[in-house]
Amino acid sequence: MKYLDEYRDPECCRRLLAQIRRTVSRPWTVMEVCGGQTHGFLRYGLDQELAGCVELIHGPGCPVCVTPLESIDFAVELARRGDALVTSFGDMLRVPGSRESLMQVRASTGNVQVVYSPLDAVDLARRTPERQVVFFAVGFETTTPATALAVHQAHDLGLTNFSLLVSHVRVLPAMELLAADPQAGIHGFLAAGHVCTVAGFDSYVDFSRRHRMPVVVTGFEPVDLLSGVLECVEQLERGEARVANRYARSARAAGNQPALGLVADVYEPCDRPWRGLGVVPAGGLRLRAEWATWDAETRFPRQSQAVSEPPECRSGEVLTGRIKPPQCECFGVRCTPESPLGAPMVSAEGACSAYYRYAVARRETGSDSTRS
Amino acid sequence: MGPKPSGFTCPVPAVGGDHITLAHGEGGRLMRRLIEQTILPQVGSTFLAPLGDAALLPAITRPLAMSTDSFVVSPLFFPGGDIGKLAVFGTVNDLAVSGARPLWISLAMIVEEGLALETLERVLTSIAQAAAQVGVSVVTGDTKVVPRHAADGLFLNTTGIGEVFFPLAGASSLTAGDELLVSGPVGRHGMAVMTSREGLQFDPPPTSDCAPLFDAVQTLQKAGVPVKAMRDATRGGLAAVMHEWAQASRTTLVVHEPDLPVTSEVRGACEVLGLDPIHVANEGTMVIAVPSGSGAATLAALRNIPQCSGAALVGHVTRRGLSPVVVRRKFGPEIPLDEPLGAPLPRIC
Numbered sequence: 001m002k003y004l005d006e007y008r009d010p011e012c013c014r015r016l017l018a019q020i021r022r023t024v025s026r027p028w029t030v031m032e033v034c035g036g037q038t039h040g041f042l043r044y045g046l047d048q049e050l051a052g053c054v055e056l057i058h059g060p061g062c063p064v065c066v067t068p069l070e071s072i073d074f075a076v077e078l079a080r081r082g083d084a085l086v087t088s089f090g091d092m093l094r095v096p097g098s099r100e101s102l103m104q105v106r107a108s109t110g111n112v113q114v115v116y117s118p119l120d121a122v123d124l125a126r127r128t129p130e131r132q133v134v135f136f137a138v139g140f141e142t143t144t145p146a147t148a149l150a151v152h153q154a155h156d157l158g159l160t161n162f163s164l165l166v167s168h169v170r171v172l173p174a175m176e177l178l179a180a181d182p183q184a185g186i187h188g189f190l191a192a193g194h195v196c197t198v199a200g201f202d203s204y205v206d207f208s209r210r211h212r213m214p215v216v217v218t219g220f221e222p223v224d225l226l227s228g229v230l231e232c233v234e235q236l237e238r239g240e241a242r243v244a245n246r247y248a249r250s251a252r253a254a255g256n257q258p259a260l261g262l263v264a265d266v267y268e269p270c271d272r273p274w275r276g277l278g279v280v281p282a283g284g285l286r287l288r289a290e291w292a293t294w295d296a297e298t299r300f301p302r303q304s305q306a307v308s309e310p311p312e313c314r315s316g317e318v319l320t321g322r323i324k325p326p327q328c329e330c331f332g333v334r335c336t337p338e339s340p341l342g343a344p345m346v347s348a349e350g351a352c353s354a355y356y357r358y359a360v361a362r363r364e365t366g367s368d369s370t371r372s
Numbered sequence: 373m374g375p376k377p378s379g380f381t382c383p384v385p386a387v388g389g390d391h392i393t394l395a396h397g398e399g400g401r402l403m404r405r406l407i408e409q410t411i412l413p414q415v416g417s418t419f420l421a422p423l424g425d426a427a428l429l430p431a432i433t434r435p436l437a438m439s440t441d442s443f444v445v446s447p448l449f450f451p452g453g454d455i456g457k458l459a460v461f462g463t464v465n466d467l468a469v470s471g472a473r474p475l476w477i478s479l480a481m482i483v484e485e486g487l488a489l490e491t492l493e494r495v496l497t498s499i500a501q502a503a504a505q506v507g508v509s510v511v512t513g514d515t516k517v518v519p520r521h522a523a524d525g526l527f528l529n530t531t532g533i534g535e536v537f538f539p540l541a542g543a544s545s546l547t548a549g550d551e552l553l554v555s556g557p558v559g560r561h562g563m564a565v566m567t568s569r570e571g572l573q574f575d576p577p578p579t580s581d582c583a584p585l586f587d588a589v590q591t592l593q594k595a596g597v598p599v600k601a602m603r604d605a606t607r608g609g610l611a612a613v614m615h616e617w618a619q620a621s622r623t624t625l626v627v628h629e630p631d632l633p634v635t636s637e638v639r640g641a642c643e644v645l646g647l648d649p650i651h652v653a654n655e656g657t658m659v660i661a662v663p664s665g666s667g668a669a670t671l672a673a674l675r676n677i678p679q680c681s682g683a684a685l686v687g688h689v690t691r692r693g694l695s696p697v698v699v700r701r702k703f704g705p706e707i708p709l710d711e712p713l714g715a716p717l718p719r720i721c
Contacts, residue, residue: 001639010703045704116570222703357710 003249007221016226017049023233024053029185030232031178031321033171034192035062035349036220042358044222054229057184057321058354060174061192063139063167064091064347065319066274071167072097073304075136078165078296079105079112085128086165087121088136090114095343098307102136118150118164125154125162134296137164140192141199144168144285145259148266151287151294163296168285169272171195172203177280179211184321188214188232193224193247200255204243212241219247266291275309275343276319315342318351325355332356392487397517406515410489414496415479417509427511429476432535437472439463440531448495448525450568452560452580455528456498458655461584462606463532464506468586469602469658471593472534474506479513482527485520495526506584508532538593543601543661546621550600551667552687553660555588555680556581557633558610559649560657563641572645578637583656588680592660595673601661605654608711611697612651613659614687615711618696627687627709629701650699650709661689 006012032038038058041047047056060066076097079086086102093103093112106112115121118135125133137147147164154162171192178184191204196217204215214235218228228246235241245251263285272284287295309316313335314328325331325344335341337353344350395402412420419427443459464474479499483492503510563578585604592599603613610632614625627650634642634649642649656679662670667685674683695708 001636001643004643008702013703043707044701045707048705116572358707 004221007219007223009223013044013222013226016223016230020050020053020226020230020233023230023237025237027052027055028187028233028236029055029057030188030190030229031057031059031184031186032190032218032225033059033061033175034190034195034220035059035065035347035351035354036194037061037190037192037218037225038351039349039354039358040220040222040225042354045358046222046225050229054233057186058318058324058351059178059189059321060274060277060319061140061171061195062344062347062349062351063143063169064089064095065315065343065350066169066174066276067092067095067138067167067343068273068275069098069309070273070304070306071136071165072102073099073307074297074302075102075134075165076100076105077302077304078134078300079109081111081132081300083130084132084134084300085111085113085124086134086136087113087115087124088138089116091347092136092138094340094346096340096346118147119153122150122153122157122159122162125159126157129161132161132163132299135162135164136167138167138169140169140171140195141263142192142194142197144263144267145198145256148262151266151291152262154294155291163294163299164287165296166267166284166286167272168267169274169280170269170283170285171199172207173280173283174274174277175207177277178320179207179213181320186213186321187236188216188241190218190225190228190232191215193217193219193251196245196247196251196255198256198259200253200260201243201245201251202253202255208241208243214241215243217243217245217247217251219250274319276316310341313342315344315352318344325352326359328352390489392483392485392489392492392517394485394517394519397483397515403515410493411496411513411515414493414500415503415510415513417511419476419509419511420513427476427478429511429533432475434535434537437467437470437534437536438531439466439470440529441466443528443530444524445565446524447565447569448491450580451564451577453564453582453655454495454498455526456495457502457582459528459530460499460502460506460508461582461656463530464508464534465585465604465656465658467532467534468584468589469604470534470536471538471540471589471602472536473590474508474532474534474586476511477503477508477530477532479510480529481513481515482523482529483515483517484523484525485517487525492526495528502584506586538589538599540602541600543603543617543620545600546617546623546661546689548623548689548691549664550661550689551664551670551685552614552625552627552689553662553667553670553674554605554610554633554657554684554686555585555660555674556657556682557635557638558605558654558657559634559638559642559652561606561655562609562652563638563647563649565653566645567641572641574637574641576637578635578641581654581656583679585656585658587677588658588674591673591677592670595669597670597673598663598666599660599670600663602658604656604658607653609652609654610650610659610686611648611709611711614697614709617659617661618692621689622692623689624691624693624695625687625689625697626706627697627699628685629699631684631686633682633684633686
């Protein structure tokens with residue numbers, strides 16, 4: 001299949017691995033920012049192939065995982081109202097809130113629906129004028145253009161029963177925190193190819209220079225991932241630190257300008273709490289004042305109180321790369337995809353779920369070394 | 373004198389009409405008419421015609437196999453099949469992979485008030501054609517109508533009885549060295565239903581593999597293939613069968629991903645949606661386990677039938693390792709294959 005087979009070519013992967021092994025003179029620590037990349041590494045066992053050359057730290061790039069507990073609780077609260085229909089992407093439903101998940105609310109009230117696009121939620125609002133349709137908007141720069149477009153559509157249709165519960169996050173401010181954290185010990189970053197396709201990577205140039213770290217824009221297939229790692233270790237071995245694009249078939253330096261224009265029209269940066277990281281300065285987006293009519297937080301007064309994370313869930317340490325999932329005492333025991341304690345075990349992009357799916361053997365033998 | 377009345381018209385609307393109503397399920401004249409005019413002409417049989425409380429069936433000498441399944445698929449019609457075909461093939465396939473020749477099935481229908489009569493007729497036609505194709509008779513049945521929103525259009529249940537002609541040792545007999553095959557490309561049914569339900573436009577769209585497996589089973593028996601176990605890989609797909617077999621035999625099953633047949637439509641849709649065809653349901657594709665060395669002969673026998681031209685050897689059994697099922701890809705180490713969670717594709721059968 002075009003655009004897939006060539007990026008999964010075994011010969012090409014072997015060549016890249018050999019090049020990486022020849023290049024490194026010491027083990028390097030590299031963070032892949034995006035959960036999609038984590039799953040790619042583990043699905044093909046690339047992390048095992050890289051052992052001794054490159055240690056991968058799995059980044060916080062899973063929007064479902066970093067959505068704060070209070071946002072989930074508010075979505076649950078809205079779904080418990082008689083007149084509201086909360087819509088979101090499938091993964092969001094299974095993430096436990098402090099008392100219940102949206103999936104549990106769906107079972108008891110039916111006021112929760114999975115959609116594949118925020119525009120489907122707009123359409124639902126148009127077809128059911130008697131209900132308040134709320135779209136729970138999570139995601140990085142990849143999903144913000146679609147939710148911005150949903151707000152525009154709702155405005156154009158004159159819908160008064162559609163709103164967004166915005167929990168959008170921005171990846172660069174989180175990378176700033178992690179790069180400045182000496183405990184994380186990161187030498188270089190693999191930036192998320194999809195995010196860069198939308199947001200571009202011009203903004204990483206200053207970041208890379210200030211932190212003296214290579215930033216390599218990387219895709220999600222084995223050849224993409226290995227060529228991203230190779231570029232990163234080549235720079236590190238040469239003592240360089242710059243932005244390189246190894247996802248050129250999709251990402252451009254300036255990004256997708258029409259999409260970015262739409263986002264800038266609807267949203268503005270704000271401080272936002274990330275699950276596991278705490279408040280990230282400028283780490284989120286909120287609706288601009290002129291679009292506040294479509295903001296669920298303006299439309300519906302919040303009843304629920306701020307809550308703290310379940311104490312035994314160590315997802316914060318997982319999301320900041322301090323521990324690998326199998327090092328959590330609950331992993332695979334009290335925390336499984338069927339009965340998750342934290343979001344990284346739920347989401348299709350979560351690091352805990354990646355380890356659970358692809359690394360059962362390592363889970364059982366506990367062969368991963370401890371990082372602290 | 374005033375004008376002469378032009379005639380008397382009854383203010384009560386004609387009973388019946390184009391849609392099923394609650395009255396169709398009340399056991400009165402409407403129900404009898406529904407059975408006599410709509411159901412019996414399609415699925416009637418020697419055993420069903422007397423309309424007694426039970427079907428009286430002839431004695432048979434061989435051991436019996438019996439299986440039941442309910443069908444709640446949404447939408448009722450999808451590329452490559454519909455709920456009627458599914459309800460017949462689903463149950464007769466369960467009998468076939470148990471080594472039984474399907475003989476008789478029951479048909480119970482739960483109809484939501486308001487279903488178009490034409491829709492019901494289309495489904496009944498499909499049931500009749502499917503039953504004729506596999507040579508089973510519908511011998512008993514039931515129809516209930518429930519109020520709007522108490523069901524989603526139409527739910528079916530079929531129970532099948534068959535005679536065992538090909539006794540199998542079963543999954544617990546699997547041992548290291550056994551070879552694993554599939555009878556055709558995997559993941560077709562799940563992707564066909566999902567893409568049509570969600571209105572996802574793929575060109576061409578994935579089509580369901582919904583089809584009877586009895587011919588394939590009979591071919592293997594006639595060819596003298598020493599089959600150890602067979603399963604139709606329905607919900608949870610190939611992965612679910614692999615996990616069940618590994619559990620039953622305390623072995624590890626190895627899947628060779630590059631050998632797994634997947635149509636380009638299914639592969640494309642799965643890539644877009646982030647699904648793995650190994651976890652996606654089938655409705656006319658089975659997994660077969662044979663002893664070491666019998667794989668090639670099994671494959672040759674299967675490929676004789678057009679329906680199984682895409683059959684392939686896809687794995688083998690080894691001694692129990694750390695993981696019950698592992699995948700060998702084109703590159704890299706063997707990776708554990710997770711058991712399907714069962715969430716992404718609800719109501720596909």
